[in-house]
Amino acid sequence: MPAMHVRLGAFSAALLLAAALSTAASAQKKYDTGASDTEIKIGNIMPYSGPASAYGVIGKTEEAYFRKINAEGGINGRKINYVSYDDAYSPPKTVEQARKLVESDEVLMVFNPLGTPPNSAIQKYLNQKKVPQLFVATGATKWNDPQNFPWTMGWQPNYQSETIIYAKYILKNKPDAKIAVLYQNDDYGKDYLKGFKDGLGAKAASLIIIEDSYEVSEPTIDSHIVKLKASGADVFMNITTPKFAAQAIKKNAELGWKPLHFLNNVSGSIGSVIKPAGFENAQEIISSQYFKDPTDAQWKNDPAMIGWNQFLDKYYPEANRADASVMYAYIVSQGLVHVLKACGDDLTRENVMKQAANIKDYEPAGLLPGIKVNTSATDFAPLSQLQLIRFKGETWERFGEILSADVGG
Structure with missing residues (x-):
């Protein structure tokens, strides 16, 4: 009979231990609104x-x-x-x-x-x-x-790092550039523009010969491209979202304007920008990338x-x-x-x-x-490195090294 008691005692101790452990486990689980066990x-x-x-x-x-x-x-x-x-x-x-x-x-x-x-x-x-x-x-x-x-x-x-990288490329490879800038007239466009000017430094005022902005509500930016071409610029910094980026690439081709063309990477998609604008119109455009291009063989x-x-x-x-x-x-x-x-x-x-x-x-x-x-x-900027890419044929080609231009908040 006493042996039975011992067994029961051990059993209830095990139960208590299991209960304690499960309480500890649930105590360790912490949830805010929007999270649960499931x-x-x-x-x-x-x-x-x-x-x-x-x-x-x-x-x-x-x-x-x-x-x-x-x-x-x-x-x-x-x-x-x-x-x-x-x-x-x-x-x-x-x-x-x-x-x-x-x-x-x-x-x-x-x-x-x-x-x-x-x-x-x-x-x-x-x-x-x-x-x-x-x-x-x-x-x-x-x-x-x-x-x-x-x-x-x-x-x-971030956008400023990206345009600083383009600016450095221009200073090194085309120091006598005549630059036209087109940007979306909002925080996104202005952030890119600031990085670009910071990257050009003291030369920004003399190298940028025309700056033009468009509203996101405009149906087309064709008139802006006509204006930029008329300035005589030979470098085009294109700060646009996909719909307008495709329009700009097409209109450049229609006008026969062939500047050294930099396109912000948020519009570098072949599927939603380059292909609709026409591969033949996008040759030699320079952009940047940090992930693999699915169309690249x-x-x-x-x-x-x-x-x-x-x-x-x-x-x-x-x-x-x-x-x-x-x-x-x-x-x-x-x-x-x-x-x-x-x-x-x-x-x-x-x-x-x-x-x-x-x-x-x-x-x-x-x-x-x-x-x-x-x-x-x-540091709340998870990614800060980019590689320059140039459009050739029907795809982007990477060139140069992985670059980084860290810009704080």
């Missing part, structure tokens, strides 16, 4: 309509990627619930959608919302609410400002490209594989998954930002060799 709710805002609708494929690719992650078991057993709304690239609409995501959908974060003016419109609101505005889809330099906006973080190399047998194609075959077969935005979305989605995995069972908004600010030499599939993601508590 799901992580991610909000997103994209221009599925309007003047920047070419970028809508980013949202569609992300949705497909999270379906893949869910099909493979989710993140630490939790499924991603991805809620994406259209703001038509209109800041008042962005504000409306951000409020809806935070206050009625109750998302954990707003991930990769697109565009500089739209993100500018919601930055203060999300920071006041302490909701991560994570890996925004815009390269404006101001997203790297952890001191004033600790809940906002960029992703891609040299990556045909590259494991990252094979993985990308397999993902699209299964989850987004109708994707236009010549569209660089699809690759961009694939890479930034991996970045989010990397951060969420690092959060473990502490899915608080604070920990999301903490993990996002602690990325070391991370290489999501699809980045160019040698380019890595790095962040810290004082």
Whole structure:
């Protein structure tokens, strides 16, 4: 009989221990609004309509990627619930959608919302609410400002770094340039313009012979191109979003204007810009890139490209594989998954930002060799390296070394 007691005692001790362990485990699990044992709710805002609708494929690719992650078991057993709304690239609409995501959908974060003016419109609101505005889809330099906006973080190399690199190239290779600049008249265009002028330094005033801006509401920029050509410029710094970039390339060709043409990398997509503008019209354009171009034959047998194609075959077969935005979305989605995995069972908004600010030499599939993601508590610019590329035939060719022009917030 006493032996029975001992056994029971050991059994109840084991039960107590199991109970204590499960309490400890549940105590270690920390959730904010939008996270639970079974799901992580991610909000997103994209221009599925309007003047920047070419970028809508980013949202569609992300949705497909999270379906893949869910099909493979989710993140630490939790499924991603991805809620994406259209703001038509209109800041008042962005504000409306951000409020809806935070206050009625109750998302954990707003991930990769697109565009500089739209993100500018919601930055203060999300920071006041302490909701991560994570890996925004815009390269404006101001997203790297952890001191004033600790809940906002960029992703891609910032616009100022990019145009500083073009400016340095011009100073070295065409020191007597006569430069015409066309830019979108908003925060996005002005940020690029500032970097360009900073890169040219004291020579900016003498080298830039004409600056012209257009409104995103204009149906066409043809008249601007006519004006720029008339200036006699032999270098064209083209700071435009895809729709207008394609128009500019076409109009240059129509007018027979053949300046040394620099195109900002947010419009470097062969599928949504170059092909519609005509390959023959885009020869020798210089841009920059930080991820692999899906149309480049040299990556045909590259494991990252094979993985990308397999993902699209299964989850987004109708994707236009010549569209660089699809690759961009694939890479930034991996970045989010990397951060969420690092959060473990502490899915608080604070920990999301903490993990996002602690990325070391991370290489999501699809980045160019040698380019890595790095962040810290004082550096909210995950990517800061670029490679110059030149358009030849039907593809971009890389040239020179991987360059970096770090610009703080």
